[in-house]
Amino acid sequence: MEYVYAALLLHAAGKEITEENLKAILEAAGVSPDEARIKALVAALEGVNIDEVIEKAAMPVAAPVAVAA
């Protein structure tokens, strides 16, 4: 999760989530960053509306899932 926390830290700080920025943070945290994971994270987050997704986490989701019993 280190990589994700680093990304959210950047997001919360209003900075862009780039490979360099992630790397800098991870190094400051004493983690030797794995290029592939960094790249993968940046790629995966493309198109994700982080604010919205975080908000969802804070909201009780109660929509009924229709299930065959």
Added chain:
Amino acid sequence: MEYVYAALLLHAAGKEITEENLKAILEAAGVSPDEARIKALVAALEGVNIDEVIEKAAMPVAAPVAVAA
């Protein structure tokens, strides 16, 4: 939330959550850290078992969900 993400990043990386460590990460993220907030966070985290707290969050509601069948 920056400060909290920084703390969780340290935790996930297996590092101690100290004022210096938090400061280093925040600076790497381009945030000029507020000493007082860092101190307050470190103080608040004292004695908190983060793993346990996260585990609790990860569990789907412990409260009894009454399902009428």
Added chain:
Amino acid sequence: MEYVYAALLLHAAGKEITEENLKAILEAAGVSPDEARIKALVAALEGVNIDEVIEKAAMPVAAPVAVAA
């Protein structure tokens, strides 16, 4: 939580949330105020729309399950 209540009291009373104001209230409540916590609170509330934030559900309610059977 004393500090937060003091801030809310100031807000409800239409006063500014400043270090001095917080200090005065806490002292009136018989609490000897901690400078760092006061500073941290003022910093944390900077630019925050308090009316909005107090109404926004904070707790990530870990998913109440609505199951339609």
Added chain:
Amino acid sequence: MEYVYAALLLHAAGKEITEENLKAILEAAGVSPDEARIKALVAALEGVNIDEVIEKAAMPVAAPVAVAA
């Protein structure tokens, strides 16, 4: 809400919720306290287990989700 915040501040600070204590806090917040409201609040909270009341408030809406079949 000022009066209620003041009461909770006293409670959080481990002080008794008395007319004088409420008055002192409200005055420190720059509010000229309304005697009748203070008296009513003190009377209403008499015999109320505030910790219990708060605990109930802290339970998110997650509690028993009754589900229709």
Added chain:
Amino acid sequence: MEYVYAALLLHAAGKEITEENLKAILEAAGVSPDEARIKALVAALEGVNIDEVIEKAAMPVAAPVAVAA
């Protein structure tokens, strides 16, 4: 369930769910595809709103789905 995974993979990749596409994926996965099943799957999925299904699946806590796997 391979067939359904293949269909969802196509959907996630923004490709059309056609017989050829399914076949190609299944073969790449080392499965020798059953023509009839592929045909039936494509036909059956025609009336299914996959986005909706995925949204439902994203509900944090899923329900006891009838597992006919």
Added chain:
Amino acid sequence: MEYVYAALLLHAAGKEITEENLKAILEAAGVSPDEARIKALVAALEGVNIDEVIEKAAMPVAAPVAVAA
């Protein structure tokens, strides 16, 4: 999610989740695979007992659900 579906497809087909296998499937699906994401996924799945995860994931309401029948 393409990568995840690809991995699960491999698993369902009884194949190993390797970089080459993932790549082959994604290419068959018409996706030009991102090396980093593939590497990261394979690395993340190392040591993960997928059968177990699937089992858990498939019956997510495993939490203490009080069922009033």
Added chain:
Amino acid sequence: MAHVAEWKKKEVEELANIIKSYPVIALVDVANVPAYPLSKMREKLRGKALLRVSRNTLIELAIKRAAQELNNPDLEKLIDHIQGGAGILATEMNPFKLYKLLEESKTPAPAKPGAVVPRDVVIPAGPTSISPGPLVGEMQTLGIPARIEKGKVSIQKDYTVLKAGEVITDQLARILNALGIEPLEVGLNLLAAYEDGIVYTPEVLAIDESEYINLLQQAYMHAFNLSVNTAYPTGQTIEAIIQKAFLGAKNVAVEAGYVTPETVEDIFGRALRAVLLIAQELPEELLD
């Protein structure tokens, strides 16, 4: 006061002295309180409030005298609230607390014809110990859903026979007494209370405690939300703050399909659920 009897003069002086020496003076109506409950009431008030029952005219004189001697005309406003068989309660208790104490000290009393009920009177559903007889017919004519079951009168469902403020009739008094329902209450009715220049009436003093409990909970939630949403940690909220950060991070990772040990289950779960939900839509022969 030349024409007034000596004992009255003394009584007024005594009452005035009491009024002068307590911060809170309340008027109560003791007219309908029988001797026994009244003495119980005095016991309950001992150490908290001094109860003096007197004639309304003497109380009025005493209040006037005290107001004059204290040079406090506000106190005289209490006189407007004297009615029934008045008594004075002198206390250091806050008037709201005093009111609460008096209300809580009231005891239920059996129905009396002609009396006004303080609140709705409900005949609860369920069996009674009443044997069949003419009373059943009377109940039915009043609309009370009474029936004979297993040799006794049984009420079919809750039935409100009187609304608050309505008068008990002869017939209803008999029925309520037979059912053992005590719709009246006995105790000191507070007429008004004076403190610090303000006369408080019962309407003001009757506070809704549940309303305050709601406010407390609201205020607490405000503090909780403020603390968590701004990530200002307190002892009570640090856990929630961590959880919020964690869940936020996890959700983002899950949404992005970024697999980590913490997210693998959720991500696979989503994929799997999608597959299973789709499988439900498929014809059976497609499933193995």
